[in-house]
Amino acid sequence: MxxxxxxxxxxxxxxxxxxxxxxxxxxxxxxxxxxxxxxxxxxxxxxxxxxxxxxxxxxxxxxxxxxxxxxxxxxxxxxxxxxxxxxxxxxxxxxxxxxxxxxxxxxxxxxxxxxxxxxxxxxxxxxxxxxxGAIIMMYRTDAFKTPPTSISDLWNPELKGKISIWDDKSSIYLAARKNGDMNIYNLSDEQIAAARKALEEQKPLVRKYWTTAGELVDLYKSGEIVLSNTWAGNMASILKREGIPMTEFIPKEGAExxxxxxxxxxxxxxxxxxxxxxxxxxxxxxxxxxxxxxxxxxxxxxxxxxxxxxxxxxxxxxxxxxxxxxxxxxxxxxxxxxxxxxxxxxxxxx
Missing domain, CATH: 3.40.190.10 (Periplasmic binding protein-like II)
Structure with missing residues (x-):
């Protein structure tokens, strides 16, 4: 339509x-x-x-x-x-x-x-x-010997069940950048299909698609996840006040x-x-x-x-x-x- x-x-x-x-x-x-x-x-x-x-x-x-x-x-x-x-x-x-x-x-x-x-x-x-603000990534620092640096880390099979991404169409932007398609607001049908395929491949690794700040905070506090994307300065600050060791970073593929x-x-x-x-x-x-x-x-x-x-x-x-x-x-x-x-x-x- x-x-x-x-x-x-x-x-x-x-x-x-x-x-x-x-x-x-x-x-x-x-x-x-x-x-x-x-x-x-x-x-x-x-x-x-x-x-x-x-x-x-x-x-x-x-x-x-x-x-x-x-x-x-x-x-x-x-x-x-x-x-x-x-x-x-x-x-x-x-x-x-x-x-x-x-x-x-x-x-x-x-x-x-x-x-x-x-x-x-x-x-x-x-x-x-x-x-x-920005949409970047964050992780529990006590869960990694080698800090993540890339969107591709959200596809790491070793983190199965320990990652979360936002339940939003911007996940297409995320997957497109992972695929190397950087013109994220003007993707072709083929590029959108490739992003969808990447997200479908990622899905078995995802603990939960988060929808609110409170939900993502709770996932980290309970130890269910260790890596996600996030609204910069928001959830990490809340978690740090709760005593959870967190680090935010802009992935090498850039941030929205x-x-x-x-x-x-x-x-x-x-x-x-x-x-x-x-x-x-x-x-x-x-x-x-x-x-x-x-x-x-x-x-x-x-x-x-x-x-x-x-x-x-x-x-x-x-x-x-x-x-x-x-x-x-x-x-x-x-x-x-x-x-x-x-x-x-x-x-x-x-």
């Missing part, structure tokens, strides 16, 4: 959803987001100060956003897809433009993030950059970069609470909280400086926004999205 065909079908489904008996509760924000992006440590205070009730549904993959928005089990107000999925949300008419004049610290966002192509359509801005974006779901009547939430998330309160909870880099360096030591600021590359340019930053797959997603789903269904 072509992207245009999907667009019309998805738009029709969304129209049916919005005209059905399911409705937003005014003053209640329903979020479809990642772990930590609606943490009680700061959301409780937000609710007290604004009177806006926050409900969060967590995703484990960017592939969850479109299906959940159209499933009919509830209506969301704000979502946080990553940069490779934002264009799809716009093309499927699932989100509406945001008024950047209503976001007090918009101009404090890194200029290269404000200028991202995948959050724009014409003169309209559809997303607020929030947090960013990501940016998570707040977007407003089309037709939400809760724009007042939504803008209050967006402002809180971009302020020092939200930026410092997500950096501390998920140990991510953030979009607003002015806010970051209020809570980070100079050493931590540099560690998270907040002093060097061009760091993202050195990564293989996620891109929209356009009409190739389905080919990637289908290949990954086929691996899991094997």
């Amino acid at each position: 072509k992207i245009g065909e999907r667009t019309s079908i998805y738009a029709a489904l969304l129209g049916m959803l919005l005209s059905s008996g399911t409705a937003h509760a005014e003053g209640t924000l329903n979020l479809l987001t990642w772990e930590g992006y609606a943490d009680p440590s700061y959301v409780t205070q937000f609710e007290k100060e604004t009177g806006c009730k926050v409900n969060a549904t967590y995703v484990g993959s960017n592939d969850d956003f479109a299906p959940k928005l159209m499933a009919g089990g509830g209506v969301y107000d704000l979502i946080t897809p990553s940069l490779d999925t934002t264009k799809l949300m716009i093309d499927l008419d699932l989100v509406e433009p945001i008024d950047t004049a209503k976001i007090a610290e918009w101009n404090n966002i890194y200029p290269n993030l404000r200028a991202l192509e995948n959050i724009r359509k014409g003169d309209d801005v559809y997303g607020m950059p929030y947090t960013w 970069g990501w940016v998570d974006i707040w977007m407003m779901v089309k037709g939400t009547p809760n724009t007042d609470c939504a803008y209050k939430y967006l402002n809180m998330q971009l302020s020092a309160v939200g930026q410092c909280a997500i950096s501390q909870i998920n140990t991510n880099s953030v979009a607003n360096p002015v806010a970051a400086k209020t809570c980070m030591t100079p050493e931590r600021f540099a560690e998270l590359h907040q002093d060097d926004p061009t760091y993202l340019d050195k990564l293989m930053v996620w891109q929209s797959l356009g009409d190739r999205y389905e080919a990637y997603a289908n290949a990954w789903n086929a691996v899991k269904a094997q």
Whole structure:
């Protein structure tokens, strides 16, 4: 099915959803987001100060956003897809433009993030950059005499049952790089098929495909796994605080970069609470909280400086926004999205 065909079908489904008996509760924000992006440590205070009730549904993959928005089990107000999925949300008419004049610290966002192509359509801005980082690898240092250095180590038969990779279509990117196909966002059908084959060969070695930070942390804590890919700075930091000896590394085949974006779901009547939430998330309160909870880099360096030591600021590359340019930053797959997603789903269904 072509992207245009999907667009019309998805738009029709969304129209049916919005005209059905399911409705937003005014003053209640329903979020479809990642772990930590609606943490009680700061959301409780937000609710007290604004009177806006926050409900969060967590995703484990960017592939969850479109299906959940159209499933009919509830209506969301704000979502946080990553940069490779934002264009799809716009093309499927699932989100509406945001008024950047209503976001007090918009101009404090890194200029290269404000200028991202995948959050724009014409003169309209559809997303607020929030947090960013890299997808790298990590391992338990007490499990290796010779440290792993390559994506290929995730295919080491000696580690059978001791590895894990993210349950996400980006596993196709991972396998493609392992195969030497580095143009990962524009793979041919043959290259996608080769990546799928590599993942099918790897599958008997995999203990579990992880979906959330908490799940991956638990797999390491229990000793079930010793090597995985990971969101840089996130799970390793949590595990180190738990006394688990961990090391992160960028494999020799390079690392992907990501940016998570707040977007407003089309037709939400809760724009007042939504803008209050967006402002809180971009302020020092939200930026410092997500950096501390998920140990991510953030979009607003002015806010970051209020809570980070100079050493931590540099560690998270907040002093060097061009760091993202050195990564293989996620891109929209356009009409190739389905080919990637289908290949990954086929691996899991094997």
